[in-house]
Amino acid sequence: MVIEIINYIVRFLLIILIQLLVIDNIDLSTYVNPYIYILFILTLPISTKPWLVVILSFLTGLVMDTFSSTPGLHMAATIFIGYIRNFYLMFACSKEDFDNGIEPTVSKKGIVWFLVYAIIMTLMHHLFLFYLEIYSFRDFFRTMFRVLSSSLFSVLIISIGQLLFYRNSKAR
Amino acid sequence: MRNLIFFFYKYYTFILFFILELFSFVVLYQYNNYQRASFLNYTSGVASTFYEKVNSTTNYFELRDINDSLMAENARLRAQMLNAYYQTGFTQTSINDSVYKQQYSYIAANVVNNSVTKLNNYITIDKGSEAGIEPDMGVIGSNGVVGIVTSVSEHYATIRSALNSNTKISCMLKKNNAFGSLEWNGDSPKFSSLKYVNKHVEITSNDEIVTSNYSKLFPQGIPVGRVFSHSLDAGDNFHYIKVELNTDFSTLKNVYVVKNILKNEQQNLESTLKGGN
Known part of the structure; x- marks a missing residue:
């Protein structure tokens, strides 16, 4: 149990560091701002209590806000997907998944299942985030383009990361 | 119950x-x-310390470029010094303190964190309240305007860069002093737009844009950029002007925070006017 908690803390720090030091420094275009830190929320075990997911989302958003000078922005978006994640999993997972307490990853649920899950969650997060950031519906289509292109890159990076780092658990 | x-x-x-x-x-x-x-104000201290650590490592790889830009700036400033001019008359020697009262002083600082592709971009610098920096001070680079200080901790300050949808900087065309407001629409980090320039003003491409004398934050005439393209829709009262920015935000390393010594005086005077109404 303690080892598991330490494992998750290390994973949390690793994902946040990758986001802040690598992803945030890719100055590709103003339309491409991938946010991969939601991977931490996405890959929490399916059986995690919903209230715990919401609290962890809050903490993740708080850390991101602290380091990117955007008070409340990442917090609001991450709490939102932390809340709807539970409803999606109830709809998309069987009872056994909940009982076994597995993580919703590529190795456990398959690439297609994970892609659908990641795309829906990333789109929700980015829609919420980018429209909240501009704080209005002026430039609606420009913001929509920003959401779609950033989501594409986020899902791409998240999936590549999954294929690279979670292969071990499949072999076990 | x-x-x-x-x-x-x-x-x-x-x-x-x-x-x-x-x-x-x-x-x-x-x-x-x-x-x-x-x-x-609560969080920037933590974040800045972190970015300072990262920056002290990555800075080594950019020392050559930083040195080059500083030397270029030194050369330009040296050319403006009094002893670089040949004296043609006696007017220059009459400069003394009672005629020219210093209004602006500058605090040099290094950029420790910066972004250019977000909708709201922020810059963190390594000087804070200890060096005399306060919120709402202007910030300029060696090429032109950079942004406005938003929050200050003891050793660091966060700047809302000109590449931020909330930043508005009062600017004017250098040739005829027609003023407008510099606002970024989040499109490209190389361009911004100048809004609210009246339609009767003549504009041509490559016109220089500088900070206006209405601004309390910047000295008048600090370069901002050049007119890249301009258009005027029928029935519109204002020009649409696309501005090519002088400052290259993606390679920004050294900045100067502008301290307006007379700012409080101007602000107090203007606030009493508003209160009187």
Whole structure:
């Protein structure tokens, strides 16, 4: 149990560091701002209590806000997907998944299942985030383009990361 | 009563979600509305220390470029020194303190964190309240305007860069002093737009744009950029002007914070006027 908690803390720090030091420094275009830190929320075990997911989302958003000078922005978006994640999993997972307490990853649920899950969650997060950031519906289509292109890159990076780092658990 | 307890028990996740979401909206709303970066004042110290550590490592790889830009700036400033001019008359020697009272002083600082592709970009610098920096001071680079200080901790300050949808800088065309407001629309980090320039003003491409004399934050005439393209729709009262920015924000390393010594005096005078109405 303690080892598991330490494992998750290390994973949390690793994902946040990758986001802040690598992803945030890719100055590709103003339309491409991938946010991969939601991977931490996405890959929490399916059986995690919903209230715990919401609290962890809050903490993740708080850390991101602290380091990117955007008070409340990442917090609001991450709490939102932390809340709807539970409803999606109830709809998309069987009872056994909940009982076994597995993580919703590529190795456990398959690439297609994970892609659908990641795309829906990333789109929700980015829609919420980018429209909240501009704080209005002026430039609606420009913001929509920003959401779609950033989501594409986020899902791409998240999936590549999954294929690279979670292969071990499949072999076990 | 039992029903109430049952209600809380059944929906505690939703209630938790609702409270936290409400909290983040309040923080966001407060920040957007009043520009009072109270949240940032608590957190910027932590974040800045982290970025300083990262920056002290990555800075080594860019030393050559930084040196080059500083030498170029030195050369330009040396050319403006009094002893670089040949004296043609006696007017220059009459400069003394009673005629020219210093209005602006500059605080040099290094950039420790910067972004250019977000909708709201921020820059962190390594000087703070200890060096005399306060919120709402202008910041310039060696090529032109950079942004406005938003929050200050003891050793660091956060700057809302000109590449931020909330930043508005009062500017004017250098040739005829027609003024407008520099606002970024989040499109490209190389360009910004100058709004509210009246339609009767003549504009040509490559016109120089500088800070205006209305601004309390910047000295008059600090370069901002050049007119890249301009258009005027029929029935519109204002030009649409696309501005090519002088400052290359993606390679920004050294900046100067502008301290306006007479700012309080001007502000007090203007606030008494408003209060009188």
